[in-house]
Amino acid sequence: MKALIYVRQSQDRSGEELGIARQLADARQLAKLRGWEVIRELPENDTSASGKRQRPQFEAVLAAIEAQEVGAVIAWDMTRLSRNRRDTVRLLEAGERAKITLAFVRGTDLDLSTPAGGLIADILAGVARNEIAVKSDRQRRAALQAAEQGRWVGGRRPFGYEADGCTIREAEAAALRDAYAAVLTGVSLGGVARDWNTRGLHTPQGKRDGSPSLWTSQTVRPTLLNPRYAGLRARGRGKSQQVMAAAEWQAIVPESTWRAAVAVIADPARANPPRGGRSLLTGLAxxxxxxxxxxxxxxxxxxxxxxxxxxxxxxxxxxxxxxxxxxxxxxxxxxxxxxxxxxxxxxxxxxxxDRDRADVEQLRTEAIALRGRRKALLGLVEDGTYTDAEIRDRAGRLAEKIAAVEAKLADAGRVDIxxxxxxxxxxxxxxxxxxxxxxxxxxxxxxxxxxxxxxxxxxxxxxxxxxxxxxx
Ligand SMILES: [Zn+2]
Known part of the structure; x- marks a missing residue:
């Protein structure tokens, strides 16, 4: 029978590091004992414990199984072969379809060509799938709760703040305030990028090689659109983005200023500026x-x-x-x-x-109250108080009210040009x-x-x- 050997170097938490050479030697020995012909050895150098990095050799194993090139796969043990639940599901499903044998230096064989082996594989895959579902459900709920509480859950350092996501970094915050004011008086995003670069500011995420990255209109745009600078915690991206709550961090500009700038940036007329510099009346007259x-x-x-x-x-x-x-x-x-x-x-x-036209504080309070009601409404879906149709109707009316208040806030923030x-x-x-x-x-x-x-x-x-x- 044709077999392939998969070995993986990994960070060994127990401290008992098992080198690739040792794993390979043991796996070859196993093949010899069984009288199997090893057609390929796939050693993977993988030192990230749980990162989402691709494992090209593991993918090659799956491809070989799918193509029915082998009847057996040899590994040191199951944890070497499959790094996470998702891998386990993919491996067992492919193995069952191709009716192969999984053989381990440490552990019993899993013969997927027999009904008994298939049953065990089904159970193992089922357990793994369930654990994935439970985990992602837990993660989703945790993310929702963090958003509703206005918490920052970590990640890349946001421009304008220190690495804790909450402490303001003054030089960058000043640049942001100036940028919002500039956009509201008609300055282009490219103009903002040039200004920030002139100040010696870089994007928080450098280039791949670690060198600092200059600002461009493409990176300035999502930055200025980010509700975080108005002290708002949002969820989702792009059109499905929703402001959830007041954030735990300090705002850099008032919400009205941010909303006004968003309205300007999102204006489709800005999307396709003519090349080679504008004339005074291009697109206006x-x-x-x-x-x-x-x-x-x-x-x-x-x-x-x-x-x-x-x-x-x-x-x-x-x-x-x-x-x-x-x-x-x-x-x-x-x-x-x-x-x-x-x-x-x-x-x-x-x-x-007329700057007194809208009472900004009043509008802010109104917006917070409406968002609170939307949150409460979502709770009523979960416990079944209302039918889906009732919820849709109420949510629709609430969304209209929220949009109207947000539009008034944007209007109040317009800078006088x-x-x-x-x-x-x-x-x-x-x-x-x-x-x-x-x-x-x-x-x-x-x-x-x-x-x-x-x-x-x-x-x-x-x-x-x-x-x-x-x-x-
Ligand atoms: Zn015409």
């Missing part, structure tokens, strides 16, 4: 030729240089090439002049967001000092712009072809 109901925005392009004339930036309708295509520079200048004139008027302060311009002594200088992302945020707050064709054969800029509608 609408085409004036498109239908009223579904006007397309304009995008920036470039007109090539011709004889005697330099190339220049253009705005074009995204939807149809023939709609609007015109030089961007005079449009930007005109729109800027109109915006700054509006902000220079005596009544400009009326444009500022017009304030710095209105307060400036020299408004033009203050405008020029802003980067284009912030300038765009100002325009977007103030007005809706529609671009019409510039008019045939005319070289002069005609203001009536740029339609401006105030948002206030």
């Amino acid at each position: 609408f085409c004036g030729v498109c239908g009223e109901d579904t006007p397309a925005t304009v995008h920036a392009g470039a007109a090539p240089s011709r004889k005697g004339r330099e190339g220049y930036r253009t705005y074009r309708c995204r939807a149809a090439y023939g709609h609007v295509g015109r030089a961007a520079e005079p449009v930007d200048e005109f729109v800027t002049a109109v915006a700054l004139e509006r902000l220079s008027r005596p009544d400009a302060r009326d444009l500022l967001i 017009l304030g710095p311009l209105i307060d400036a002594d020299d408004i033009r200088a203050a405008w020029d000092a802003l980067d284009v992302e912030r300038q765009r945020a100002v325009i977007d707050t103030l007005m809706t712009v529609r671009l019409h064709p510039p008019g045939r054969g005319t070289r002069t800029f005609r203001p009536e072809t740029v339609e401006i509608e105030w948002k206030h």
Whole structure:
């Protein structure tokens, strides 16, 4: 009969380290006694006790069994062959299908080709499966309880905090506060990444080789979206993420600020920023030729240089090439002049967001109460007080209320982007000092712009072809 030998070096807790060489010698001896032909030896160097690292040689054993290449597998004992319950289940199921024999240097053979051997394998696999189920159920409950109590359960050090997950690391916390403020005034995530890198800050998780990793917009995004910075404990990831409770750690920004920033970051308009730098009105101004109901925005392009004339930036309708295509520079200048004139008027302060509009503390209390009710509701599912349909109905209404309160909180956290311009002594200088992302945020707050064709054969800029509608 063809056999293969599997041996594994591992951390030996008992201190009696059994070397691979010794295991191999004993296994070969066993094969010889039985008169089996050893077609392969698979030694595994595996020093992690319970880590989730893959064991390539163990996978090779399973593959050989599945392919019916062998009639027997020889190992030192069962614990060498199968490191955990999951391995045991896979091994016994594959072994039973292929009707092989498992032979151990220490321990009796398990002949899976006979009904008795199959029965023992079934029982062993059943016990292992049950232990997996009980363990994962216990883990799930423990994780839920930790979340409901707002506890941190360990893991990688979160940016902004020390390794205990609770103590604030001030340099990083300051960078986070600045980043939330920056995002709310229209700075891109790439801009935040550059700022953090300039400050000499790195991601908590370094590269694979252990060297520090620089920030990018891809790593800044999930960081700023993390509810932990508002002092909230959440469960799940992405769309299924749910804020469970107030966390045991201190917040770095108010919940309202965090929610406002999340609303900005999650805005689909930000998802696909045009390449090669934005123009002032890209994606902001609408085409004036498109239908009223579904006007397309304009995008920036470039007109090539011709004889005697330099190339220049253009705005074009995204939807149809023939709609609007015109030089961007005079449009930007005109729109800027109109915006700054509006902000220079005596009544400009009326444009500022009324910060007293929402009582943030009141909203926070409301949110906490609603989340508490959702938690209580989940308890009623478990003890069977309500039917599934009743629970779904109530949970749906609660979810709507929670969403409404969270939206109000986000609104209250909006930073005033017009304030710095209105307060400036020299408004033009203050405008020029802003980067284009912030300038765009100002325009977007103030007005809706529609671009019409510039008019045939005319070289002069005609203001009536740029339609401006105030948002206030
Ligand atoms: Zn159009």
